[in-house]
Amino acid sequence: xxxxxxxxxxxxxxxxxxxxxxxxxxxxxxxxxxxYGFDIQKAxxxxxxxxxxxxxxxxxxxxxxxxxxxxATVLPADQPIKCAIFNLGYLPGGDKTIITHAATTLxxxxxxENRLATNGLIILMVxxxxxxxxxxxxALHDHVTQLDQQTFQVLQYGFINQVHQPPYLxxxxxx
Amino acid sequence: xxxxxxxxxxxxxxxxxxxxxxxxxxxxxxxxxxxYGFDIQKAxxxxxxxxxxxxxxxxxxxxxxxxxxxxATVLPADQPIKCAIFNLGYLPGGDKTIITHAATTLxxxxxxENRLATNGLIILMVxxxxxxxxxxxxALHDHVTQLDQQTFQVLQYGFINQVHQPPYLxxxxxx
Numbered sequence: 001x002x003x004x005x006x007x008x009x010x011x012x013x014x015x016x017x018x019x020x021x022x023x024x025x026x027x028x029x030x031x032x033x034x035x036y037g038f039d040i041q042k043a044x045x046x047x048x049x050x051x052x053x054x055x056x057x058x059x060x061x062x063x064x065x066x067x068x069x070x071x072a073t074v075l076p077a078d079q080p081i082k083c084a085i086f087n088l089g090y091l092p093g094g095d096k097t098i099i100t101h102a103a104t105t106l107x108x109x110x111x112x113e114n115r116l117a118t119n120g121l122i123i124l125m126v127x128x129x130x131x132x133x134x135x136x137x138x139a140l141h142d143h144v145t146q147l148d149q150q151t152f153q154v155l156q157y158g159f160i161n162q163v164h165q166p167p168y169l170x171x172x173x174x175x
Numbered sequence: 176x177x178x179x180x181x182x183x184x185x186x187x188x189x190x191x192x193x194x195x196x197x198x199x200x201x202x203x204x205x206x207x208x209x210x211y212g213f214d215i216q217k218a219x220x221x222x223x224x225x226x227x228x229x230x231x232x233x234x235x236x237x238x239x240x241x242x243x244x245x246x247a248t249v250l251p252a253d254q255p256i257k258c259a260i261f262n263l264g265y266l267p268g269g270d271k272t273i274i275t276h277a278a279t280t281l282x283x284x285x286x287x288e289n290r291l292a293t294n295g296l297i298i299l300m301v302x303x304x305x306x307x308x309x310x311x312x313x314a315l316h317d318h319v320t321q322l323d324q325q326t327f328q329v330l331q332y333g334f335i336n337q338v339h340q341p342p343y344l345x346x347x348x349x350x
Binding site for chain 2: 141144145146147148149152153154155156157158159160161162163170
């Protein structure tokens with residue numbers, strides 16, 4: 001993230017969870033930039049709001065208590081997005097039955113692809129080891145491998161010799 | 176390579192080809208280190224020798240005109256290796272029918288795994304788009320995904336939305 005995000009940029013944390021990435025992004029964009037954060041879980045929004053307060057970063061962040069599939073209704077349509085981060089699967093320490101799903105993930109990813117700034121980056125940490133994870137990972141793979149290589153570069157990065165399925169990273173960069 | 180190779184290290188260029196990596200590695204290891212380079216093609220060895228001469232780096236390099244499957248007969252058995260690089264497939268600009276093959280590649284990779292220093296790294300650029308490339312890539316995948324995760328970390332890294340099969344990187348790091 002720190003390689004593409006500059007002060008003043010507008011970015012998205014599509015799954016704020018414990019708020020670590022939200023705080024990190026708010027520091028990167030600074031007071032002239034903005035972070036839009038989403039989560040379907042109220043506890044995640046509350047934890048993140050507290051973390052932002054403690055760091056005096058609330059003015060730089062808009063938190064929305066709704067799934068990331070709604071981001072097109074929250075973000076200005078013509079606002080270029082420099083970076084968006086997704087941590088798929090369930091909230092660590094939370095209810096493991098509340099997971100991200102292919103349909104809503106792809107709705108959000110597609111909306112962000114249409115708004116990405118040049119050199120802008122969508123980063124997805126993909127967890128395929130929990131129930132439902134493999135289906136989401138496969139749908140995401142099918143989507144990103146079809147993206148036009150003239151418009152986007154898609155990079156996959158992960159460890160391939162681990163017994164338990166570790167997360168891997170997919171990065172979609174606008175050319 | 177520059178993240179793991181320090182002055183004084185002993186490293187391997189398993190496919191010297193045009194010599195670019197050999198020269199780069201010789202600079203990284205410096206006069207106290209050593210590079211062992213291999214190639215089955217005489218022209219590759221000659222080009223690399225010339226490039227090393229021009230850079231005054233010959234004393235740091237031993238070039239062997241033989242396939243990398245012979246490296247166990249050239250390297251001292253107890254010599255820890257900090258880094259090894261393979262560019263699989265054919266020599267760019269050379270005879271496209273002279274390619275690396277699964278059996279000899281795996282012989283060399285296995286010999287290097289047994290000699291890797293702690294944090295040492297084997298880097299393979301894998302080309303699967305030419306005739307014979309897919310079979311070698313599959314054999315390599317089958318080998319590295321079985322490596323004990325307590326001993327090695329195996330990372331795969333590559334672009335996944337390109338029409339022509341681009342090369343991808345496999346990195347094997349000793350824990």
